[in-house]
Amino acid sequence: MKKKFCSVRGVLAICLFFAVIFASLATYYKVVHWGFGLKPHTGTDVWTVDAHISFMPNGEPIEVSLSTPRLGEEYKILSEDVVAKGYEVERNEKNRRIVMKSKPRKEKQNLYYRIMIYDNEDILGKVRDHAAPKVKKPEFDSEQQKGMVDNVWTLVDKDEEEGSTASKIIRLLNAEVPAPEVDAFLPVKKNQQIMADKIIYLLAYRDIAARVVRGVKISEKKRAAPADLMLEVYENGKWMMYNIVTGAVGLPKNFVVFQRGGVSLLDVSGGYHSQVRFSVIQSAVSSFKMAGRRAKYENSGIYDFTIYDLPTLEQNTLKWLMIFPLGILLVVILRNVIGIPTMGTFTPMLVALSLVRTGFLPGLICFSLIIAFGLLIRTLLTRLNLLLVPRISAVVIFVILIMQILTILGYHYDFKIAASAVFFPIIITAWIIERASITWEEEGGRLATKQIINTSLVAILTYCVISSDYIRHIMFAFNEWNLVILIIVMQLGTYTGYRVVELKRFAPLIKEK
Amino acid sequence: MWEYFKIFSTPEKLRAAGVLGMNARNYYIIGKHNKRSLYPLVDDKVKTKTLADSIDINTPHKIGVIEHQYEVENLLNIVAGHSEFVIKPAHGSQGKGVLVIKHFENNVFTTASNKQLGFNEVYQHVSNILSGLYSLGGQYDTALIEELVHFSDVFQNFSYQGIPDVRVIVYKGYPIMAMMRLATKESDGRANLHQGAVGVGLDLRTGCANNAVSHNMPIAVHPDTGADLMTLKVPMWKEHLMIGAQAYEMTGLGYLGADIVLDKFRGPMMLELNARPGLAIQIANGKGLKEAIKNVDKHCPKNLSAEQRVDYVLNNAK
Numbered sequence: 001m002k003k004k005f006c007s008v009r010g011v012l013a014i015c016l017f018f019a020v021i022f023a024s025l026a027t028y029y030k031v032v033h034w035g036f037g038l039k040p041h042t043g044t045d046v047w048t049v050d051a052h053i054s055f056m057p058n059g060e061p062i063e064v065s066l067s068t069p070r071l072g073e074e075y076k077i078l079s080e081d082v083v084a085k086g087y088e089v090e091r092n093e094k095n096r097r098i099v100m101k102s103k104p105r106k107e108k109q110n111l112y113y114r115i116m117i118y119d120n121e122d123i124l125g126k127v128r129d130h131a132a133p134k135v136k137k138p139e140f141d142s143e144q145q146k147g148m149v150d151n152v153w154t155l156v157d158k159d160e161e162e163g164s165t166a167s168k169i170i171r172l173l174n175a176e177v178p179a180p181e182v183d184a185f186l187p188v189k190k191n192q193q194i195m196a197d198k199i200i201y202l203l204a205y206r207d208i209a210a211r212v213v214r215g216v217k218i219s220e221k222k223r224a225a226p227a228d229l230m231l232e233v234y235e236n237g238k239w240m241m242y243n244i245v246t247g248a249v250g251l252p253k254n255f256v257v258f259q260r261g262g263v264s265l266l267d268v269s270g271g272y273h274s275q276v277r278f279s280v281i282q283s284a285v286s287s288f289k290m291a292g293r294r295a296k297y298e299n300s301g302i303y304d305f306t307i308y309d310l311p312t313l314e315q316n317t318l319k320w321l322m323i324f325p326l327g328i329l330l331v332v333i334l335r336n337v338i339g340i341p342t343m344g345t346f347t348p349m350l351v352a353l354s355l356v357r358t359g360f361l362p363g364l365i366c367f368s369l370i371i372a373f374g375l376l377i378r379t380l381l382t383r384l385n386l387l388l389v390p391r392i393s394a395v396v397i398f399v400i401l402i403m404q405i406l407t408i409l410g411y412h413y414d415f416k417i418a419a420s421a422v423f424f425p426i427i428i429t430a431w432i433i434e435r436a437s438i439t440w441e442e443e444g445g446r447l448a449t450k451q452i453i454n455t456s457l458v459a460i461l462t463y464c465v466i467s468s469d470y471i472r473h474i475m476f477a478f479n480e481w482n483l484v485i486l487i488i489v490m491q492l493g494t495y496t497g498y499r500v501v502e503l504k505r506f507a508p509l510i511k512e513k
Numbered sequence: 514m515w516e517y518f519k520i521f522s523t524p525e526k527l528r529a530a531g532v533l534g535m536n537a538r539n540y541y542i543i544g545k546h547n548k549r550s551l552y553p554l555v556d557d558k559v560k561t562k563t564l565a566d567s568i569d570i571n572t573p574h575k576i577g578v579i580e581h582q583y584e585v586e587n588l589l590n591i592v593a594g595h596s597e598f599v600i601k602p603a604h605g606s607q608g609k610g611v612l613v614i615k616h617f618e619n620n621v622f623t624t625a626s627n628k629q630l631g632f633n634e635v636y637q638h639v640s641n642i643l644s645g646l647y648s649l650g651g652q653y654d655t656a657l658i659e660e661l662v663h664f665s666d667v668f669q670n671f672s673y674q675g676i677p678d679v680r681v682i683v684y685k686g687y688p689i690m691a692m693m694r695l696a697t698k699e700s701d702g703r704a705n706l707h708q709g710a711v712g713v714g715l716d717l718r719t720g721c722a723n724n725a726v727s728h729n730m731p732i733a734v735h736p737d738t739g740a741d742l743m744t745l746k747v748p749m750w751k752e753h754l755m756i757g758a759q760a761y762e763m764t765g766l767g768y769l770g771a772d773i774v775l776d777k778f779r780g781p782m783m784l785e786l787n788a789r790p791g792l793a794i795q796i797a798n799g800k801g802l803k804e805a806i807k808n809v810d811k812h813c814p815k816n817l818s819a820e821q822r823v824d825y826v827l828n829n830a831k
Contacts, residue, residue, distance in 0.1 A: 385641075387646070497524060497534065497536060502527070502535060503521045503524065505796075506530075506795065507521060508726070509522075509527070
């Protein structure tokens with residue numbers, strides 16, 4: 001017989017094992033693929049980057065080609081969208097370009113490429129490229145030109161401050177008071193593009209490969225800004241990214257790369273005056289909403305059948321329900337493992353749920369008032385010697401009246417406390433009063449008070465667990481853990497050890513020996 | 514602070530002492546040996562009594578049963594010719610709702626505590642019973658009217674008012690532990706240990722006291738009467754055990770508690786049976802139940818008659 005029970009436990013243990021594995025995998029999947037946070041309210045920063053392409057058609061067939069960020073790298077892309085009416089859109093995954101074709105047109109053309117991206121913390125400016133790039137050595141038209149380059153390099157070699165060659169050059173070229181050699185080397189009119197070209201030119205002289213990187217800085221609110229430039233230098237088998245002005249190494253946290261190296265950011269054939277302008281809008285999106293968008297973008301069908309795809313109202317109801325199993329587990333532990341006697345099995349949990357709604361202190365004060373008044377009235381009812389059902393019903397009606405009075409008083413005198421009265425489950429409250437009153441009559445006031453205190457303590461303990469935003473978030477976002485709770489509860493159904501209170505109750509049996 | 518924790522024992526010590534815990538009782542004993550469908554046989558005192566009568570177990574004679582509110586009017590007809598009787602709820606527990614009428618004459622009911630009640634008050638009491646005031650879970654109930662037990666004088670000094678009774682725990686038909694419960698001033702005439710009654714552990718072979726506790730702590734004398742509890746000996750001990758053993762055949766419950774009172778004239782009588790007897794009996798006896806249960810499972814022969822089992826216990830009990 002004992003063997004049979006052991007096997008029940010064994011089966012449950014195996015179930016528990018699988019449930020834990022399943023829940024862990026599901027949690028992992030949700031965190032990694034859906035981006036669910038482990039903490040509540042972790043809204044993720046999401047940027048909408050708009051690349052606005054404009055050009056004038058020249059009457060020939062149009063082909064627009066835009067370099068785009070690589071999907072899933074550096075930035076995670078939530079959604080990608082092209083607004084180009086009447087254009088045939090093709091995606092060239094290999095070269096990371098998006099190509100839009102159209103027959104000849106007349107008016108000025110406005111095309112939009114829009115991506116929603118988030119989180120670039122995974123990779124910071126280190127792109128591996130094992131094939132060493134070929135460097136085209138600059139050819140000089142005259143000895144004077146070569147001399148200028150040599151002069152700059154002499155200065156670079158003299159620089160004994162820390163940093164790589166590239167950062168020394170950047171520092172030198174951006175000095176507040178440039179050296180005469182630098183002045184001679186750089187043109188009078190400077191911009192980022194020219195600076196980048198000059199640095200690449202200098203590096204090429206010493207066989208160091210470098211290239212321009214175009215992209216968007218997304219931290220600031222940008223409207224119709226041109227692309228930002230960065231420099232990538234090939235060092236030790238890696239492309240290292242440099243800020244052209246400061247010389248800082250590494251991809252800044254807020255930079256999205258659209259294009260690298262010699263290829264163009266934008267090619268337009270069949271048009272002129274073409275330009276691309278970037279706009280950035282930052283918004284915080286809750287984990288769940290983002291998960292939905294991302295899942296749809298990744299064409300994952302599972303998401304449509306989870307609770308996170310439901311409307312907010314239903315989600316909130318479920319969020320409320322998902323905390324119940326944990327409360328129930330607590331009740332099981334308190335009763336079967338600890339052995340605290342309370343009034344009614346789930347009464348403390350229901351009281352705790354009410355406390356969550358009303359707020360802790362107001363709820364507790366209000367609850368105590370209702371119970372106290374209720375007991376008083378119940379004592380008066382005892383004298384009338386009513387039958388059970390009518391008597392309980394009378395208590396229920398009295399409880400409703402007490403709640404009504406407290407609510408009205410609360411509204412008039414602006415006590416928030418009293419107004420929370422409505423949230424207490426009336427029938428449960430009436431039964432607490434009835435039970436307490438019967439216990440009081442039959443077993444005396446001490447036991448009745450003890451029971452009420454026990455019930456309140458268990459309710460407060462349950463409240464502490466279920467009112468935690470963190471726990472509620474976990475139980476909702478990773479609701480597969482409820483399966484684990486279910487099996488733990490079943491497992492506790494086979495717990496045959498002593499309850500904690502029994503250690504005290506049966507202690508006299510030991511002392512005799 | 515640490516002093517407080519000293520009142521706790523450890524699971525190892527309790528296990529070594531063979532103490533049966535609540536969870537283990539529910540899981541291994543009750544869950545395994547007591548079929549749910551058999552519970553009504555013991556939860557309803559009218560059914561228990563009918564069953565007991567059918568196999569000649571001694572119980573107080575039934576005077577009448579009131580099942581419906583309209584029948585309450587007949588109360589006077591039912592009790593006509595009886596000058597003393599008890600009205601109790603069929604589904605009551607722990608003596609709740611029991612009205613003892615020790616003298617009835619000219620429509621005046623005199624209770625055990627010498628209170629004089631008129632018909633209306635008794636009518637109200639019976640109505641309360643029917644509405645489920647004293648029953649478990651408040652379900653509708655039946656009022657049982659039976660003859661008064663004339664308690665034996667043997668225990669007079671050992672009990673402060675109230676009804677001393679013997680509780681026998683029967684496992685698979687073998688009585689495995691017994692105790693006597695004595696009312697005290699504190700327990701207000703009732704025999705419930707948690708209300709302050711004294712529990713006296715009884716030797717299974719002789720019916721002699723072997724241990725006594727009040728509020729879980731060992732005592733030697735009755736707190737109110739001052740009687741030496743260790744001199745307590747239950748007469749007609751074999752008959753007591755017989756009632757418990759027969760209750761097994763009668764109900765089919767593998768684990769039960771039989772409450773037995775000793776009547777001056779008719780000897781031991783079964784008052785009620787319990788399918789979920791409490792564990793306080795271990796404290797009263799100063800030993801755990803597990804050993805006796807294991808003993809029955811391993812050594813006690815099966816397929817014996819009730820009398821053979823009682824003889825076995827009288828000869829072999831430890």
